[in-house]
Amino acid sequence: MLNSKIAKSVRLALAFGAASTAGISANAIAAEEGADDVERIEVTGSRIKRTDLETATPVQVTSAEDIAMSGFTRVEDIMNNLPQIEASQTAFQSNGATGTATLDLRGMGAQRTLVLINGRRAQAGGIYTQSADINQIPAALIKRVEVMTGGGSTTYGADAVAGVVNFVMNDDFEGFQVDIGGSAYQHDNDNEYIQGLMDERDFEYPSGSDGFDGAAFDFSATLGGTFDGGKGHAVGYVTYTKQNELRQGARDYSSCALNAAGTACGGSGNAVIPNFYVSLPTETGGVDFGEDMYEYWTLTPDSGFTDSVGNVYNYAPINHFMRPDERHTFGLFANYEINEHFNPYVETMFMRDRTTAQIAESGTFFDTSYVMDFDSPLISDAQREALAERFGIGSGDQFATYIGKRNVEGGPRSDKLEHNSFRMVLGTRGELSDLWTYDVTAQYGSTSSSSAYINDFFGPRITTALSANGESCADSDGCIPYEVFTYEGVTSEAAGALTGTAILNGVTEQIILGGFVSGEFDYTLPSSDYPIAAVFGAEYREENFERTADEVYAQGLLLGQGGTTKSLEGSYDVTEFYTEVSLPIVEGKTGFENFTLDLAYRWSDYSTSGSEPTYKAAINWDVTSDWKIRASYNRAVRAANNGELFAQQSSGLWPGVDPCAGANPELTAAQCANTGVSASQYGSVGKSPADQYNGFFGGNPDLKPEIADTITLGLVAEPIEGLNFSLDYWDIELEDAIGNIDPEIIVRQCGITGDPVLCDDVQRTAGSGSLWIGDGQVVATDINLGQLHWEGIDLSANYDFEVAGGTLSTNLIGSYFMTKEFDNLPGITESYDCVGTLNNGCFAQPEWRHVFTMNYDTGSFWRATLKWRYYGEVSDYTGDDTLVQDGISSQSYLDLKGSFTINDYTNVLVGVNNIMDKEPPLVGGSLSTNGNAIAGFYDTLGRYFHANVTFKF
Known part of the structure; x- marks a missing residue:
């Protein structure tokens, strides 16, 4: 029997659990020495329950202790600290914010990262x-x-191209626990570079420290326990x-908003004057x-016209750097064992989240060409004189602006x-029997969401208020x-009469019916005493x-949109059948302490695109009890x-x-x-003074x-x-990538190659050649692009030793990126590699990134943790005469935490992240995700x- 032969697997789980799992709960190894049974668990990447946590597919685990010691309460912040994850939608975005938090494994896009809760997918x-x-x-x-990096489609279906992030909830919690926390930021404003740029423009800015800001308050309560003599268990939570x-x-x-190069404080031509x-x-x-057919004017204090030179608006200060947010969640996890064959369970989760994304004031944004009467009462005599002199018009004539x-x-x-x-x-x-178990689920997930965009200029009212057109x-x-x-001359009353509100409401729904059987056959291969294990399932x-836009949104009547x-x-719907076999x-x-071959296959039939198979082959090779080799191939x-x-x-x-804009x-x-x-x-x-250009997008x-x-x-x-x-090499090649070509790449490659496939998508405004004024735009709708190739090495290591009467535990998690190659249109555009490269088509992905943690446990009432987060340099920028x-350069952040056990019921954690108050590296306006920075990364x-403070009873 298998259970009499698992001691080595258990020992490997104990030895290597920390290396790739960073702290696994004790129920992973449930048997004492000599016991007949060892509890098996389902590890991300397979539905076959195992006694060994080390599978053929690398899995990096962050424990509840690691989460608590991080000090973060936003799950996005916790996860974005992992070297394998790039920042996606975060709280540090305002213009274009979705109000959500998403994960992006390997930088392949959040749509290629599958998020699971207790091994089941989360809804949109x-x-x-x-x-x-x-x-x-x-x-x-x-x-x-x-976190399982690499394809997981055979086990979980679509979207697991870059990998899977599985949140395992503490649904066996016992007792009553209350957590109360607070946090805030502090910074010493002493950036001489950007202060000098603002001084040149006479812009205001803070200096020194203004104390704590960006404060947050968190509360959570968890209650759990057994009932009916231990047959049932329930956990409820509220946060x-x-x-x-x-x-x-x-x-x-x-x-201030830096210009595209980052060499000057830019701004918007949509100005106060x-x-x-x-x-x-x-x-x-x-x-x-x-040529020589138009003028670019602004107003003089006596309401005349004069050439507009440097009249731009610093729109940055009023923008949100971090959005305000208020969130409530509550839920219940429960199960009840009626008998060994029937153990029903339920999971419920609810969230209400409200956030506001604020950006600078609206404006007319050179959106519409207004035809005005020369005799309009809005026009001053000085302006009429300038119009007559420059364009030779008079009473009864019109001009455009x-x-x-x-x-x-x-x-x-x-x-x-x-x-x-x-x-x-x-x-x-x-x-089902001594060797086989089953698991059948019905799952429903829904998100209702809304956007109310307020205080934006309503285009038709501007036209009417100007008596134009x-x-x-x-x-x-x-x-x-x-x-x-x-x-x-504009009053607040007049401005208020010109604004409007746009409303967008939507609902996402996910319905899943599925089940699988898992177990072992009562026979083995001739060369092994271990039985063959398998899973068979269907889903x-x-x-x-559904998203419903009102007419204001649908017609784009708000000028600031x-x-x-x-x-x-x-x-769409998909019907799937899948199997896994462990041989x-x-x-x-x-040299063969244990050698196992894992195979998997899934057949998926999509209502929109037909059937597609996925499959996997993997090996686990325990060379000795202390050395393991693993390898896998996945089709996702x-x-x-x-x-x-x-x-x-x-x-x-x-x-x-726009590479064709400007004097040079x-x-x-x-x-x-x-x-x-x-x-x-x-x-x-x-x-464009704001480094924003018009595009045409869609499905x-x-x-x-x-x-x-x-x-x-x-x-x-x-x-x-x-x-x-653990040291793991990974390689991902993707074909027929779904997405749109970056509009700037379309313009550049059209210019360089002259290919009509690209040049047809560059549509400039007649007369001016602009891509931001009038109807100029770049068409960048979704298509099946060419190929993506990602390649790298992950390292995880742990070393524990005794020092000064306590235990010093060290952990290193690092990721070395070797290749991040895009070949969007093979034969038309050139492929490019984004590793160590920073430009408008590449995220700031360093070759090497790591988190090194030292935890000192005194064995008494206190312990301390020091963490070093490191981002390697991104040095291959391809532009000229820019800030970057x-x-x-490489970036290092140090975090220090202290945990104190006050009594049997009370624990206190205090800490500071980024002890040295490092600023984010500054980049130009076209590279920034918010606030001249790659925010959230x-x-x-x-x-x-x-x-x-934690109270637990």
């Missing part, structure tokens, strides 16, 4: 994302987080979190951007985002003339998505989600640069001609599934007592102080 996060929102997961109830806002004006390094593009009207009523006026009189824009998620699992498990303010009830042509999954936001409705080949031989598949398939195509904004364009005249720039326009196409119902092949090869060992490590032309706000 809301109206703006198809990825799971991990805000719904209470940090206080997490037992451990298992509350309140996070205060922090604006960019609270830090000197984010108090308005700017105007003025010309005679074209046949279509637009501004004529032909684009207006850039910031609505400082009306206050900032904000997007009020609310998410309500509900998840329920009903199931039963039990024994044939509209009349005098004939419209309640209309207040928009005195934009008068110096400081039906339905994903529904950058385009339309359309309604979306779509659904023990040989054990107990010299990701079918397009509802957003990628059914999103209506609409306009939006993309951050970056990056591309040559011939190359820019490929992108639609005429010879007369070359050198005079205007740059595609004809998308094919992505296909990925993942290879891993690893070594796990305990070479000496107290030291254990030499890349980003590098430490963003300075020192982070936190304290927590």
